[in-house]
Amino acid sequence: MAISSDLGDLRRTHYSSELSEGMDGQDVTVMGWLLTVRGHGSITFATICDRDGEVPIVAKKGGECPDEVREALSSLKAHSSVAVRGTLRASPKAPRGFEVVPAELRIFSRVQKIPPFEPVAKTVKNIDTRLEARPIDLRRSVLQHTFKMRSRILRAVRDYFEREGFIEINTPKIISSATEGGAALFSIFYYDKPAFLAQSPQLYKEQLTMSFEKVFEIAPIFRAEASRTPRHLSEAISIDLEEAFVDYNDVMDRIASLVRESADAARSYLDGAKEVAGGDVPLAVPEIPDTIPRHTYGSLVDRLQGAGAKTQWGDDLYPSDLKRLGLDGFYFIVDWPLGPKPFYVKESKGGSGDAGGEQRQRTSESFDLMCGELEISSGSTRIERREDLESRMRAKGMNVDSFEYHLGAFDYGAPPHAGCGIGLERLLMALTGTANIRDATFYPRDVDRLVP
Amino acid sequence: MAISSDLGDLRRTHYSSELSEGMDGQDVTVMGWLLTVRGHGSITFATICDRDGEVPIVAKKGGECPDEVREALSSLKAHSSVAVRGTLRASPKAPRGFEVVPAELRIFSRVQKIPPFEPVAKTVKNIDTRLEARPIDLRRSVLQHTFKMRSRILRAVRDYFEREGFIEINTPKIISSATEGGAALFSIFYYDKPAFLAQSPQLYKEQLTMSFEKVFEIAPIFRAEASRTPRHLSEAISIDLEEAFVDYNDVMDRIASLVRESADAARSYLDGAKEVAGGDVPLAVPEIPDTIPRHTYGSLVDRLQGAGAKTQWGDDLYPSDLKRLGLDGFYFIVDWPLGPKPFYVKESKGGSGDAGGEQRQRTSESFDLMCGELEISSGSTRIERREDLESRMRAKGMNVDSFEYHLGAFDYGAPPHAGCGIGLERLLMALTGTANIRDATFYPRDVDRLVP
Numbered sequence: 001m002a003i004s005s006d007l008g009d010l011r012r013t014h015y016s017s018e019l020s021e022g023m024d025g026q027d028v029t030v031m032g033w034l035l036t037v038r039g040h041g042s043i044t045f046a047t048i049c050d051r052d053g054e055v056p057i058v059a060k061k062g063g064e065c066p067d068e069v070r071e072a073l074s075s076l077k078a079h080s081s082v083a084v085r086g087t088l089r090a091s092p093k094a095p096r097g098f099e100v101v102p103a104e105l106r107i108f109s110r111v112q113k114i115p116p117f118e119p120v121a122k123t124v125k126n127i128d129t130r131l132e133a134r135p136i137d138l139r140r141s142v143l144q145h146t147f148k149m150r151s152r153i154l155r156a157v158r159d160y161f162e163r164e165g166f167i168e169i170n171t172p173k174i175i176s177s178a179t180e181g182g183a184a185l186f187s188i189f190y191y192d193k194p195a196f197l198a199q200s201p202q203l204y205k206e207q208l209t210m211s212f213e214k215v216f217e218i219a220p221i222f223r224a225e226a227s228r229t230p231r232h233l234s235e236a237i238s239i240d241l242e243e244a245f246v247d248y249n250d251v252m253d254r255i256a257s258l259v260r261e262s263a264d265a266a267r268s269y270l271d272g273a274k275e276v277a278g279g280d281v282p283l284a285v286p287e288i289p290d291t292i293p294r295h296t297y298g299s300l301v302d303r304l305q306g307a308g309a310k311t312q313w314g315d316d317l318y319p320s321d322l323k324r325l326g327l328d329g330f331y332f333i334v335d336w337p338l339g340p341k342p343f344y345v346k347e348s349k350g351g352s353g354d355a356g357g358e359q360r361q362r363t364s365e366s367f368d369l370m371c372g373e374l375e376i377s378s379g380s381t382r383i384e385r386r387e388d389l390e391s392r393m394r395a396k397g398m399n400v401d402s403f404e405y406h407l408g409a410f411d412y413g414a415p416p417h418a419g420c421g422i423g424l425e426r427l428l429m430a431l432t433g434t435a436n437i438r439d440a441t442f443y444p445r446d447v448d449r450l451v452p
Numbered sequence: 453m454a455i456s457s458d459l460g461d462l463r464r465t466h467y468s469s470e471l472s473e474g475m476d477g478q479d480v481t482v483m484g485w486l487l488t489v490r491g492h493g494s495i496t497f498a499t500i501c502d503r504d505g506e507v508p509i510v511a512k513k514g515g516e517c518p519d520e521v522r523e524a525l526s527s528l529k530a531h532s533s534v535a536v537r538g539t540l541r542a543s544p545k546a547p548r549g550f551e552v553v554p555a556e557l558r559i560f561s562r563v564q565k566i567p568p569f570e571p572v573a574k575t576v577k578n579i580d581t582r583l584e585a586r587p588i589d590l591r592r593s594v595l596q597h598t599f600k601m602r603s604r605i606l607r608a609v610r611d612y613f614e615r616e617g618f619i620e621i622n623t624p625k626i627i628s629s630a631t632e633g634g635a636a637l638f639s640i641f642y643y644d645k646p647a648f649l650a651q652s653p654q655l656y657k658e659q660l661t662m663s664f665e666k667v668f669e670i671a672p673i674f675r676a677e678a679s680r681t682p683r684h685l686s687e688a689i690s691i692d693l694e695e696a697f698v699d700y701n702d703v704m705d706r707i708a709s710l711v712r713e714s715a716d717a718a719r720s721y722l723d724g725a726k727e728v729a730g731g732d733v734p735l736a737v738p739e740i741p742d743t744i745p746r747h748t749y750g751s752l753v754d755r756l757q758g759a760g761a762k763t764q765w766g767d768d769l770y771p772s773d774l775k776r777l778g779l780d781g782f783y784f785i786v787d788w789p790l791g792p793k794p795f796y797v798k799e800s801k802g803g804s805g806d807a808g809g810e811q812r813q814r815t816s817e818s819f820d821l822m823c824g825e826l827e828i829s830s831g832s833t834r835i836e837r838r839e840d841l842e843s844r845m846r847a848k849g850m851n852v853d854s855f856e857y858h859l860g861a862f863d864y865g866a867p868p869h870a871g872c873g874i875g876l877e878r879l880l881m882a883l884t885g886t887a888n889i890r891d892a893t894f895y896p897r898d899v900d901r902l903v904p
Contacts, residue, residue: 006868007697007698007699007868011697011698012697031696031697031867032665032867033662033865033867034865050665051617051664051665051666079864079865080865081662081836081865081866081867081868083697108836108865108866108867108868109836109837109862109865109866109867110865111863111864111865112838112862112863112864113860113863113864115864132860133860133864134659134861135659135660135662135663135861135864135866136662136663136864138660138662138663138664139662139663143663144663144664147619147621147664148619150620151619151620154620155610155614155620158607158610162607165503167599167600167603168602168603168606168607169599169894170672170689170893170894171894171895172687172895172897173625173672173674173687174638174649174674174686174687174897174902175902176902176903186626186640186641186642187640187641188638188639188640188641188649189638189639189640190638190686190902191676191678191899193902195902197626197640197649204894204895207586207587207904208587208590208894210485210533210587210588210590210591211587211588211590211591211595211596212503212590212596212599213484213502213503214503219671219672220622220625220671220672222625222626224643226643234626234642235624235625235626237622244483245459245463245464245483245535246459246463247459384533384560384561385561386564405903405904406904408565408584408585408904409586409587409904410561410564411563411564411565412531412563412564412565412567412585412587412588413485413486413531413532413533413560413561413562413563414533414560414561414587415483415484415485415533415560415561416458416459416533416560441622442621442622442623442656442660443623443624443656445624445626447643450626450627450628450642450645450647451628451857452659452857452858452860452861
């Protein structure tokens with residue numbers, strides 16, 4: 001039967017990338033979704049899209065293709081899921097030098113609804129329109145490349161951890177108390193107990209340096225921040241690392257390596273994709289300098305004040321401030337004021353504070369990795385002694401007792417340690433030039449969006 | 453100063469595994485936690501444990517080691533976090549042919565509390581005792597090996613997916629409705645909306661085959677099952693794969709490869725670890741047969757009935773049933789009854805049901821991967837057409853409208869697809885012989901346990 005609707009025993013023989021004019025006359029089976037169909041009376045042109053690219057299909061009346069197949073093909077709408085078994089024919093007129101002439105067609109799923117945008121649309125104005133039809137939005141070329149690049153970056157990150165002797169961990173996402181001692185947590189009913197979704201694996205990854213020394217986790221984190229910005233998600237993926245017997249300077253060195261290797265992986269993906277697509281890939285990976293600059297918090301406050309800003313020591317640095325200073329590309333801001341930092345962040349020893357002059361206030365061994373105005377990562381040296389943790393908690397007005405499950409670990413001797421969390425979606429934004437964080441994840445969650 | 457308490461600029465020069473008697477006379481800095489300390493008046497023996505193994509420390513009165521260092525060392529308790537800078541001395545009497553004579557000691561954290569078990573304990577009777585002191589429990593040799601093996605297995609699994617052209621995805625863990633249409637979900641307050649924690653990435657991974665064809669995700673899943681057994685967790689890691697243009701037979705082939713490569717990775721880790729530890733690693737990896745046997749559900753029911761059991765067609769198969777049949781090692785149970793299967797599971801075509809005779813009832817293109825009585829994975833061919841999904845949902849009494857966010861995707865043409873989820877902790881149990889699933893994860897969550 002030349003037309004049917006079930007996969008049965010038919011399997012793809014080639015991806016689009018595996019076809020070439022040199023295979024003239026060969027029997028091939030291709031599968032995918034229809035990008036375009038155009039019937040001109042006695043001839044039908046179609047394009048099937050698969051994971052790797054496009055396959056041109058040509059069905060002529062009176063040719064090798066059965067009439068019923070040509071007619072069925074021309075009746076289909078874009079996005080339909082199909083398989084074509086047929087003969088590859090070299091064709092100098094075709095963009096890639098060949099086309100496939102169908103002998104058999106399988107129609108797995110017909111399109112029931114007019115899609116809200118064209119599959120070849122380079123941009124679609126309203127992101128909500130796209131998110132409502134995310135399964136076909138993700139078929140668009142720019143998102144295909146973004147997410148394939150994301151997969152490669154994750155691979156590069158894990159390669160780095162593997163090579164450097166880190167152990168992969170998983171820590172619980174359902175927790176009994178707030179890590180950072182505060183707000184922005186989602187509440188959950190855990191059987192008969194109140195519980196929360198973890199904002200970070202912080203306390204667990206710290207504990208695990210006691211037994212595994214160097215650990216990493218790549219997993220979801222949850223933040224109940226009602227921010228409507230292009231850089232906040234309520235559910236995101238965090239690349240966390242934590243290491244014993246090092247301080248925040250060592251961690252910054254690691255981050256610099258991770259960013260460089262991620263960029264290399266992204267660039268290598270793009271080079272390959274451009275070769276296949278003939279240069280038409282609308283993404284670009286920035287160059288990463290050999291040394292990522294480190295600016296102390298104090299020096300930036302000085303510069304802001306010098307430029308007439310009202311910023312005071314202790315204030316946060318806002319995107320508008322960083323823009324004002326013309327900070328661009330990747331850079332670290334180090335040695336933040338101690339006060340606002342979480343209880344587990346270590347205070348700087350004398351001299352490690354402001355590079356620009358006397359140390360005006362207590363600073364911490366902490367850093368943010370920025371790309372322009374976008375915060376990508378935050379990290380620090382952590383406190384390894386229980387009494388120091390408790391005194392910081394009390395200074396912050398936290399309930400020490402509710403953290404006994406964590407503080408108890410420090411009774412058994414914790415090593416000095418340091419670490420950071422890197423926002424995967426934000427790293428991807430910086431490496432691909434993606435403007436909205438919702439396009440750096442598959443199904444974004446924010447204050448307004450719980451579906452699809 | 454020969455004794456201090458801060459890491460400062462001191463860094464480890466060697467891991468224990470990098471030291472050997474050939475380095476006689478060399479200055480080394482080692483760091484870790486104290487496994488043992490024994491003072492005999494004028495001589496103190498200590499063992500420092502790091503990520504790779506043990507370093508013997510010997511401090512003699514009147515030798516190279518300053519008295520104050522020897523005394524401070526002998527005052528320490530096991531588990532304390534320390535660094536020793538000193539000289540490596542070849543010593544034929546020492547187990548590995550060398551020892552380190554300290555010149556300088558740093559004491560980062562002193563132990564404040566008597567640990568509830570010895571760090572060298574091979575077994576500890578009460579698992580709750582261990583879980584309450586998990587950071588030091590994880591220092592015990594058997595758990596060190598289990599979790600390092602776990603990290604290697606994850607690596608092998610991802611290598612397989614990479615090689616086979618799968619894209620890594622992440623799907624939302626906060627969802628608006630129940631995937632399997634039912635119970636066992638944790639409820640959550642999502643801003644002003646009710647929501648749930650995802651039991652599986654099922655619907656999202658299915659949708660993503662429309663754009664990426666072959667996808668995988670390794671991420672937490674959440675099940676509110678109040679089961680108190682050695683094989684249930686409320687939060688676990690699921691290895692999910694989903695693939696377009698294949699059926700459940702192809703997926704079983706993939707699982708067989710994944711299990712084989714995971715076992716190879718585990719075995720290769722064990723071989724290396726045994727070399728370092730001199731054979732003393734209490735874990736063993738089973739042989740995986742070239743072909744993992746496939747038993748139809750129907751044939752097992754026939755065998756049970758033949759053995760006098762009361763099992764009826766349509767009943768679940770319980771561990772006791774499988775034990776009765778003497779099923780051992782890895783095997784698949786295929787072609788389960790359709791009725792109890794989730795709405796997205798595809799019905800078998802005629803002839804694919806019971807191999808033992810006529811098809812007595814409707815079966816599904818589904819399988820479970822078992823290891824003895826332990827279910828490791830569950831998978832199936834999925835339905836690709838909206839009308840078929842809806843009719844299955846209605847037959848199961850589900851609210852079709854509340855799944856519009858998912859069903860809507862099928863209006864745009866979904867490919868035939870199939871997939872499975874593999875429980876990482878259960879796979880690890882099967883590959884290491886770990887008896888309790890709580891020791892196949894770092895910080896288990898169950899109906900009774902939310903901390904640490």
